[in-house]
Amino acid sequence: MWRVAFFSLRPRSHLVWMDSVQKSAASVKKILCEAPVESVVQVSGTVVARPPGQENPKMPTGEIEIKVKTAELLNSCKKLPFEIKDFVKKTEALRLQYRYLDLRSFQMQRNLRLRSQMVMRMREYLCNLHGFIDIETPTLFKKTPGGAKEFLVPSREPGKFYSLPQSPQQFKQLLMIGGFDRYFQVARCYRDEGSRPDRQPEFTQIIDISNVFRNTEIGFLQDALSKPQGTVKAICVPGGAKYLKRKDIESIRKFAVDHFNQEVLPVFLKTSINWNSPVAELIMEEQRLEFIRLMQVQEDDVILLTAGEHQKACSLLGKLRLECADLLEKKGVVLRDPALFSFLWVVDFPLFLPKEDNPRELESAHHPFTAPHPSDIHLLYTEPEKVRSQHYDLVLNGSEIGGGSIRIHNAELQHYVLATLLKEDVKLLSHLLQALDYGAPPHGGIALGLDRLMCLVTGSPSIRDVIAFPKSFRGHDLMSSAPDCVPPEDLKPYHIQVSWPADSESEKNSLNLHQES
């Protein structure tokens, strides 16, 4: 006697063993034995308890089996491109191409079912417990200032386009002004954010040590400190010298230079707080002592110094911190508990940043609707670059999972920020400015990145593991091959034509082939 596994009424969730195939009629036996793996079979029979000793407590249906009476092959399955088992490795491209097969895996079933349940709990909390109103806002809108990454949708009117907004940003505000005091929506977002495990280890501190090196003779520190926003930052890996060897530190240094075009100065401290650094002799005794005091350096610590423009130096140190954590964990040091959920609020962001290509002009650190910190409003008219914003980010295990802000509800202030400070064309936003003038209440909100949150909850390495039909890194649907060519006659109603780049003859040919076939 042997068994064949097929799925019953509820595929995936209730696999049921079918027994007694050997005892069934020959026709039933033939159907069940000859059906390829993953075929769809309808059986009728009697549910019976499994023979004593053959129960499987690990299966939800492990106590029963079916004595099959009749069987019908509803759909036969072709030879699969890969086995549907979680431990079978397959490339991401293959998984995306055959997404409907990949979705049958235990992992994808669990992730998407959990996602549905989590969103449902969120809805119950917001709607049923707190009286929030779920309102759908349009996805065909108009291009907004700064919306460079918005998709365009040609309309049937010559030269006129809709855009697909990156978020319901303006509509949220208009709903507040429209008297819906508690609104929420599960809105779409297609930003492909890669799969870096952006978790922060817990063992380090960053402090500003620029003053220590004000009179340094070390070249790249000197360079950095001579610039207006220049700074020297350090990170301390306590006890790091016990695990990180010279070649580890060299790989960290290479990482910084390759990825950020920035130098790192590693300092090893061995017993008796001796310096061990390529530039040790360039550090003065006075600097050394001040440094040890500021960083609270202990024996066997490793210090990494980086210098440069303030934000870049901080950003690099953050990355180095994760690199060190990864290295130490590979060597068996227990640093991070993946089962732990550590939340962090980030506040007091600057409202504006100098424009990267023209640092004398300002751009919004987040978006132009964020309200300034109440105690900084006067600075808007004198030193706007010093104004803090009422923006807040929510971080979970080192990943930003949400952000939001209190918005400007005063039309005059909003106009000043847009026109005077940001030099934006206010005409494009006249509807919002007008709306603020008609009794807009003070308001604010937050948006959670559901994909990233689900990644953290399920421990998935990529957001593509928590989305049913994700696009590839290049924005392709590898299953249906979207985006795809469109014959010129389909473009006519939209009054557009393709401007072929000079070197794309091959692409044009492939379009023609496609049309003619």
Place this chain on the structure above:
Amino acid sequence: MWRVAFFSLRPRSHLVWMDSVQKSAASVKKILCEAPVESVVQVSGTVVARPPGQENPKMPTGEIEIKVKTAELLNSCKKLPFEIKDFVKKTEALRLQYRYLDLRSFQMQRNLRLRSQMVMRMREYLCNLHGFIDIETPTLFKKTPGGAKEFLVPSREPGKFYSLPQSPQQFKQLLMIGGFDRYFQVARCYRDEGSRPDRQPEFTQIIDISNVFRNTEIGFLQDALSKPQGTVKAICVPGGAKYLKRKDIESIRKFAVDHFNQEVLPVFLKTSINWNSPVAELIMEEQRLEFIRLMQVQEDDVILLTAGEHQKACSLLGKLRLECADLLEKKGVVLRDPALFSFLWVVDFPLFLPKEDNPRELESAHHPFTAPHPSDIHLLYTEPEKVRSQHYDLVLNGSEIGGGSIRIHNAELQHYVLATLLKEDVKLLSHLLQALDYGAPPHGGIALGLDRLMCLVTGSPSIRDVIAFPKSFRGHDLMSSAPDCVPPEDLKPYHIQVSWPADSESEKNSLNLHQES
């Protein structure tokens, strides 16, 4: 003593009267008395019971009032373009332009709050009670065969476009194949379906009476019956002659000719079943008797005859029926109970229809994925035009509120329908055909038109009354003026340019003006 109404913490839902303004400090009095209507004011004070006799049982907060201690004007309101009162008539264009003000009306607040609650109850029913999984499917997809009304979204690859699918049709099927046996989604739909109250009255019957007029001498009936799909259909308005005068019937006739380019032959029946019709003398006695028998005509009935191609004649009669009902209701006849919810399933649709521009070829009556009726499958290979489909529509009070179908789960059958019967390019659907080959279970579903359902539930005349930010009939957002012009440099990354029609110089100028301003 007098009162001023402002809203408190929960605008719209909890208007609270503020009392004792006269007794407040002069500064408070000044703020409250000078704030324009619909301004936002923050007050602190004491909640007290209203004086005996001054309670208002019609208000949720009618038993209390606030003794104001301090007041602050948070945002002043400009002069409104219209009063925010439900009984103040305003044009739809004005309502859409100032949508954020229109949303404050009692009606829009009630409609959108009810919509949110209804969707929540649906979710609870599907998710919590029946184990359905809520899965979001992409809105950036590829153009599908027959998807002529799909918006295009240019990508950054020359000549390649995404499309915005009209429904998650294919993804639903792929999820079934992917092992999600119970899926649902609240999906987007922007089809502007106008605001005709498409309700069916209950007092009429349509039957086919072509045979009665086989040998008629009436020109337009003769014409219709000489054509392959020609038919004569009649509708009986019982007792209609008591209310409908000649000029009413004339207006119905005009309606048919103007809107459908089709003739209508009205027949009045007075006492003793006398004919009263412009062509009475052309109807033979034999026809008359057979007609009266078939239609079960009574005294004072009005009969409307229409002739033409089968589907057009039926469609016109449906409209005439509604026109008559509207006319009779205007004259005080009680026909339809707006509080009643009458549901109806429509089944046994044909799977294919002859193409309008080439009747020898077939097109799908719904879409090419609908499964044929099991007992008609053999006809697919001999007389496909006779095959009934497994499509079903759900009708509420005469309006179609939903529809769905059992889908084809067999790849071979799907290929035959697409390639042989519909002459579609199967390459565009190769991913779906392939998916069906990998163990697709039999499956089907239904989609409800939430907008139309909400219209019926709230008794709203237009779907624009149950959508927060609707587009106008022409697809415009009158508030933000989307779609809008886009400067040519924004089109460059998408490798498209506008093909200006020859006569649109004025439009080009307006674009240029826009760019330069």
